Amino acid sequence: MKFTYTLYAAPVFETVAALDDSYKPATDFTKQAIADSVANLNFSDFTDFEDVDRGFVVAPASLRVVEVSGQMASDADTFLDMVHDDKPCPKTVNPSTWRQAQLMTRVRAYKVIDKVYQIRGFDLAVITIIKAPGGLIVFDPLGTKATAHEAFDFYLKEVGPNTDTLEITKDVETHIIAGLTFEFMLTLSAEAPTEMHSWIEDWGLLNTGENAVMSAHNFLTLRGAKARDPMKWTTCIQQKIQRYGDLVQTMIGQHHWPNFGNENVVEHLTMTRDYIKFTHDQSVCLLNLGFGMEEISKTIEMPKSLDSYFNTRGQHYGHLKHNSREWDANPAGFQRLPPVERAQQFVADMGGIEAVIERGQWHHNNGNSRWCAESMNQVVLRGQHYGHLKHNSRERLPPVERAQQFVADMGGIKAVIERGQWHHNNGNYRWCAESMNQAVFSDPSNRQARYLEADCLEQIGYAEESGTQELRHGKKSYPEPDLGESFLFEMPLRMMLQSLEIKIDPEMAEQSNGLSLNLEVKDTNEKFNFIISHAVLISLPVDVLPTTARATVTAEKKKAMINILTTGDTSGVSVSGVSLPLPSLWGVSPLCLMEPGTS
Incomplete structure (x- = not known):
C-alpha cells in the first residue's frame, strides 16, 4: 500500500482550518489507498x-x-x-x-x-x-x-x-513424556533467541512455536526485543519442510489457529519461508546498490504471489516497512518520505532553492554551521548544487533544536501549520505528518500542530493493516507493572543484579566510588562481589568472597536476598561490616549499600 505522492509548493493561507481532538472520517485519498492495498486479496475465500x-x-x-x-x-x-x-x-x-x-x-x-x-x-x-x-x-x-x-x-x-519440566539442549532430541514420544528441534535465534519445534509422529502433529504464525512476523520489533536473524529463520523452516513435509497432517502454534491437512501445512510453511527470505534478500540487494533504509522500505514491494496469501500479509503484525529498515518508534517516521522526496518537499515549502541557499549562507555567516549543513544537504539530495558554501561541522542538531530551526526558517509555527493543513487537504499525509512533527518538537504545547499531526497519522493508520491517541489527549501515565513474587523469585540472581546495575543514580554512586560489597546466598551457593567504580555498578560472580569488601550480606534463601535488593527488607539476612541504607543511590529500586568510612 502506498499513498500517491506529488510534490507541491503549498501556498500560505491567511486562515487555518479548525483543528481539534476529535477523530476524523477517512478521506477520499485514504479510501483509495485502502482499496489499492487489498486489490490482490480474495475475500470470498473462507478457508x-x-x-x-x-x-x-x-x-x-x-x-x-x-x-x-x-x-x-x-x-x-x-x-x-x-x-x-x-x-x-x-x-x-x-x-x-x-x-x-x-x-x-x-x-x-x-x-x-x-x-x-x-x-x-x-x-x-x-x-x-x-x-x-x-x-x-x-x-x-x-x-x-x-x-x-x-x-x-x-x-x-x-x-x-x-x-514436568524438561530442558532441551541438543539440535534434535527425542523424549517420551507422559507416555507420548516427542521429537524436539531447537530453532535458536530464529523468531526468538531460544525457540523450538516439537513433533509427534504418531499423530502427524507439528508445533512450530512462534516461527510460522498466521501473519507476517517482525524482524525488528517495535517494542525493542532482540532483532531476529532471517537467514536462520528461513533455514529452520526449510528443515521442517524437509524433515516432516511428507508426514505432517496438522500444524499448531502459540498465537493463532491451526493448519489442517498436509497440503495446507506445507503451503503455509513454504509461504512463511519465502516472505521472510524475500524481505531479507531484497533489502540486502538494495543496500548493496547504495539505497538507504528509507529508500529500501519505499522500494520493496511483495510479489503478487506472496501478497495475495492472507496469512503472510506483511501488515497485520510484522510490517514490510519496518522489517526492511530500522525504525525509531516515532509514528511520524513510520511512513516517512525517502530522503530525495523529503528534500524536494522541504525546498519547495521553503520557497525554492535560491531561498534555501540564501538562508543557508546567512546561517553559515553567523556560525550556525550544523543547521546550514543540514539545510544544504536537502539541496544536494534534491539534485542541485549549493555553490561554495563551507561547513565547520557535520554534526546533526538534536531533534528539538533541529525542529526549532526548521520552524524558524519556514516563517514561524503559524506558517508551518498553514502549509501543513494544505498538504493534509491534498492527501500529502506523510509530508504533513513530518512537518507537524517538527512543529510539535519545536513547541509541544501547540495544540493545533498536535491535532494536525494526529489527523495525518490517523489517515495513514486507516489505510494500514497494523494498528494517535497521545498527540490529541496527551501521554497517560502507565501503572507500575505488577510482576508478582513468582516472577521475581524465579529470576536468576545474576539477572536481578544486572537489572539493578542499570538503575543506579550516578550522582549518588559517585559519592561511594570504590565501594566493595559481598553478597552470598547459601541455598543456591551463589557469591557476588559488588563494586562501585566511577559511578558504575559492577556485579562479579566469584568462587571466594574477597576479604577487602567493606561488608558482606549473607542470606540463607535467595528470596531474602532479592527482598533486600528490591525493597531494603533486611529480615532473613545477616550483615557483617559497616552499613548505611542509601535508597536514593538506586533511583528506582532501593538498595541497602554500605557507605565507606561510616559506622
Whole structure:
C-alpha cells in the first residue's frame, strides 16, 4: 500500500482550518489507498474461518479476567463485541485488518485432533494441552498468572481433568513424556533467541512455536526485543519442510489457529519461508546498490504471489516497512518520505532553492554551521548544487533544536501549520505528518500542530493493516507493572543484579566510588562481589568472597536476598561490616549499600 505522492509548493493561507481532538472520517485519498492495498486479496475465500472454527467445543460467557487482588487483569469483552462476525468493516479500518481481528477473537476451547486441545483468546498466546497416557502436557502456559489460571480452569471445567519440566539442549532430541514420544528441534535465534519445534509422529502433529504464525512476523520489533536473524529463520523452516513435509497432517502454534491437512501445512510453511527470505534478500540487494533504509522500505514491494496469501500479509503484525529498515518508534517516521522526496518537499515549502541557499549562507555567516549543513544537504539530495558554501561541522542538531530551526526558517509555527493543513487537504499525509512533527518538537504545547499531526497519522493508520491517541489527549501515565513474587523469585540472581546495575543514580554512586560489597546466598551457593567504580555498578560472580569488601550480606534463601535488593527488607539476612541504607543511590529500586568510612 502506498499513498500517491506529488510534490507541491503549498501556498500560505491567511486562515487555518479548525483543528481539534476529535477523530476524523477517512478521506477520499485514504479510501483509495485502502482499496489499492487489498486489490490482490480474495475475500470470498473462507478457508481460514473454517480452520479457526474447526473442533469448537465451548466458549466462555465472558473474558473478564480478575487478579486474586481484585484488580482487572484483562477485559476483552468490549473489543470482542466490536469485531463480531455480524459487524461490517468500518471505512476507517483496512478490510484485511478487520478480517484478521475477526479470526483472532474466537475465544473458545477447541479440539485440534484427538487428545490435543487449545484454549484461544485468553491471552496473546495460545495454550495447547495434550492428553498423554501419563498425564497432561501443556505448551505455552500464557503470559500472566491470572490468564493462565483462568484458561486452565476453563479447560478443566469444560473439557476434562502433573506436568514436568524438561530442558532441551541438543539440535534434535527425542523424549517420551507422559507416555507420548516427542521429537524436539531447537530453532535458536530464529523468531526468538531460544525457540523450538516439537513433533509427534504418531499423530502427524507439528508445533512450530512462534516461527510460522498466521501473519507476517517482525524482524525488528517495535517494542525493542532482540532483532531476529532471517537467514536462520528461513533455514529452520526449510528443515521442517524437509524433515516432516511428507508426514505432517496438522500444524499448531502459540498465537493463532491451526493448519489442517498436509497440503495446507506445507503451503503455509513454504509461504512463511519465502516472505521472510524475500524481505531479507531484497533489502540486502538494495543496500548493496547504495539505497538507504528509507529508500529500501519505499522500494520493496511483495510479489503478487506472496501478497495475495492472507496469512503472510506483511501488515497485520510484522510490517514490510519496518522489517526492511530500522525504525525509531516515532509514528511520524513510520511512513516517512525517502530522503530525495523529503528534500524536494522541504525546498519547495521553503520557497525554492535560491531561498534555501540564501538562508543557508546567512546561517553559515553567523556560525550556525550544523543547521546550514543540514539545510544544504536537502539541496544536494534534491539534485542541485549549493555553490561554495563551507561547513565547520557535520554534526546533526538534536531533534528539538533541529525542529526549532526548521520552524524558524519556514516563517514561524503559524506558517508551518498553514502549509501543513494544505498538504493534509491534498492527501500529502506523510509530508504533513513530518512537518507537524517538527512543529510539535519545536513547541509541544501547540495544540493545533498536535491535532494536525494526529489527523495525518490517523489517515495513514486507516489505510494500514497494523494498528494517535497521545498527540490529541496527551501521554497517560502507565501503572507500575505488577510482576508478582513468582516472577521475581524465579529470576536468576545474576539477572536481578544486572537489572539493578542499570538503575543506579550516578550522582549518588559517585559519592561511594570504590565501594566493595559481598553478597552470598547459601541455598543456591551463589557469591557476588559488588563494586562501585566511577559511578558504575559492577556485579562479579566469584568462587571466594574477597576479604577487602567493606561488608558482606549473607542470606540463607535467595528470596531474602532479592527482598533486600528490591525493597531494603533486611529480615532473613545477616550483615557483617559497616552499613548505611542509601535508597536514593538506586533511583528506582532501593538498595541497602554500605557507605565507606561510616559506622
